[in-house]
Amino acid sequence: MELSLKIKMNEKLFLRNPEETELGRKIIQHGIVLIHKIGFEAFTFKKLAEKITTTESGIYRYFENKHRLLIYIVDWYWSWQEYRIIYHVYNVKNPEIKIKKTIQLLSAYVKDDMTTDYINEKLLYEIVMCEGAKSFLTKHVTEDNKAKLFKPYKDLCARIAGFIKEYNPKYKYPNTLASTIIEMAHSQKFYMQNLPSLTDFGGEKDEKKLVAFLEELVF
Amino acid sequence: MELSLKIKMNEKLFLRNPEETELGRKIIQHGIVLIHKIGFEAFTFKKLAEKITTTESGIYRYFENKHRLLIYIVDWYWSWQEYRIIYHVYNVKNPEIKIKKTIQLLSAYVKDDMTTDYINEKLLYEIVMCEGAKSFLTKHVTEDNKAKLFKPYKDLCARIAGFIKEYNPKYKYPNTLASTIIEMAHSQKFYMQNLPSLTDFGGEKDEKKLVAFLEELVF
DNA sequence: TTTAATAGATAGTAATACTATTATTAATAA
DNA sequence: TTATTAATAATAGTATTACTATCTATTAAA
Numbered sequence: 091m092e093l094s095l096k097i098k099m100n101e102k103l104f105l106r107n108p109e110e111t112e113l114g115r116k117i118i119q120h121g122i123v124l125i126h127k128i129g130f131e132a133f134t135f136k137k138l139a140e141k142i143t144t145t146e147s148g149i150y151r152y153f154e155n156k157h158r159l160l161i162y163i164v165d166w167y168w169s170w171q172e173y174r175i176i177y178h179v180y181n182v183k184n185p186e187i188k189i190k191k192t193i194q195l196l197s198a199y200v201k202d203d204m205t206t207d208y209i210n211e212k213l214l215y216e217i218v219m220c221e222g223a224k225s226f227l228t229k230h231v232t233e234d235n236k237a238k239l240f241k242p243y244k245d246l247c248a249r250i251a252g253f254i255k256e257y258n259p260k261y262k263y264p265n266t267l268a269s270t271i272i273e274m275a276h277s278q279k280f281y282m283q284n285l286p287s288l289t290d291f292g293g294e295k296d297e298k299k300l301v302a303f304l305e306e307l308v309f
Numbered sequence: 310m311e312l313s314l315k316i317k318m319n320e321k322l323f324l325r326n327p328e329e330t331e332l333g334r335k336i337i338q339h340g341i342v343l344i345h346k347i348g349f350e351a352f353t354f355k356k357l358a359e360k361i362t363t364t365e366s367g368i369y370r371y372f373e374n375k376h377r378l379l380i381y382i383v384d385w386y387w388s389w390q391e392y393r394i395i396y397h398v399y400n401v402k403n404p405e406i407k408i409k410k411t412i413q414l415l416s417a418y419v420k421d422d423m424t425t426d427y428i429n430e431k432l433l434y435e436i437v438m439c440e441g442a443k444s445f446l447t448k449h450v451t452e453d454n455k456a457k458l459f460k461p462y463k464d465l466c467a468r469i470a471g472f473i474k475e476y477n478p479k480y481k482y483p484n485t486l487a488s489t490i491i492e493m494a495h496s497q498k499f500y501m502q503n504l505p506s507l508t509d510f511g512g513e514k515d516e517k518k519l520v521a522f523l524e525e526l527v528f
Numbered sequence: 529t530t531t532a533a534t535a536g537a538t539a540g541t542a543a544t545a546c547t548a549t550t551a552t553t554a555a556t557a558a
Numbered sequence: 559t560t561a562t563t564a565a566t567a568a569t570a571g572t573a574t575t576a577c578t579a580t581c582t583a584t585t586a587a588a
Contacts, residue, residue, distance in 0.1 A: 113535085129447065129448035131447065131448075132448070135575095135576080136574090146577085148537090150577075156576085221446065235504055266497060266510070270497075284450045288462075288485075289485045303486075355543085366547085366567080366568075366569085367566085370566080
């Protein structure tokens with residue numbers, strides 16, 4: 091990711107850059123709203139086209155298929171999360187504090203943060219929670235990975251692994267622990283809302299216990 | 310789950326019991342083979358029908374849709390894993406050994422174990438690794454959960470949480486830790502094979518390091 | 529001003545996810 | 559035994575999905 095507010099996206103994700111045109115930004119903005127509303131399975135380009143008064147083929151000129159659009163918005167989310175972490179940890183020397191801050195940022199309920207005009211971070215966060223794994227749980231993971239489509243997720247993981255290495259250079263599984271933190275912050279949140287018996291924080295509205303659990307796991 | 314070798318499946322999962330007929334068993338057996346081969350997205354009842362020389366509508370008489378078939382086989386897998394754990398932990402008193410055995414069973418590469426004639430556990434294990442999460446990552450989780458379609462997964466989680474409580478009755482997050490173990494045993498395995506930079510055991514063929522990681526996490 | 533690129537609208541196609549109907553076979557009652 | 563009913567199998571049909579292709583209108587650059 092780039093350290094500017096504008097997140098540079100992998101060019102292989104789209105046929106034409108959606109950031110550059112009105113229609114492109116509408117596709118992203120309302121794509122997020124619609125996927126959030128009806129779920130990725132029921133989401134189609136035709137339905138999205140109706141919402142933004144364009145045609146199916148209009149959207150196909152930007153994205154090859156709906157899966158690429160999903161990866162696009164999920165990638166954007168991970169880059170945004172990494173940006174937030176870098177921002178909040180800036181000038182912090184103590185690696186323990188860096189890790190704690192990271193856990194908090196990943197576990198907290200996200201609100202639409204208004205730094206980006208056409209992306210609703212709250213909805214995006216819920217999409218990543220419910221549909222995020224579908225971006226790589228496919229028969230074409232390997233090709234997609236070669237095309238660097240999952241780079242933002244891997245970058246975030248590597249950054250957190252870096253904090254863990256700073257904290258304890260001898261620890262043998264920094265990457266595994268980092269991906270565990272990211273994944274658990276999201277999937278336990280999904281369980282809390284949908285399958286509470288898989289957690290110990292069923293139905294609770296705040297994330298304090300989840301943060302406590304993750305901190306215990308790490309330290 | 311029932312303690313017999315025959316796993317009793319939730320009746321809401323099917324329209325007619327696939328265990329009771331030749332065609333039904335073929336649907337399960339070749340359904341597993343085909344989902345493993347082409348992935349759940351590309352899998353259709355028509356393609357499966359061709360493989361077992363029946364018709365699409367023949368399969369629809371057993372399962373409402375392909376998602377129900379997925380839940381059926383994923384549920385079978387979790388019940389089978391719980392059965393294996395109960396079996397291997399039988400007469401063991403020490404909760405630490407119980408947990409270690411559980412971690413080993415969940416992390417080990419599964420081979421087709423031949424106790425069941427028409428289900429290939431090795432393929433099923435890989436399906437759960439790649440497609441398992443899709444059984445509950447839907448807009449209808451809540452209804453499915455009310456219909457108890459995820460009971461085998463929750464039972465397994467509760468059993469492992471029980472071991473954790475035995476080991477340390479004061480620990481505050483037994484269910485969360487249990488679901489973390491189950492999930493990480495499967496998703497880290499997926500990463501090892503497909504996105505190795507998210508782990509510290511990239512490309513390795515055995516699960517020793519994964520077991521060590523999970524044990525460090527718990528103890 | 530001409531050309532070239534872009535956007536928009538329309539139509540078309542193969543495959544998917546089903547449903548409904550008809551045909552066939554098996555089981556049971558008169 | 560025959561007639562009736564019931565269960566199962568096969569066939570056909572439909573709306574939607576996931577695209578592709580074509581044609582026209584508009585805008586922008588040379």
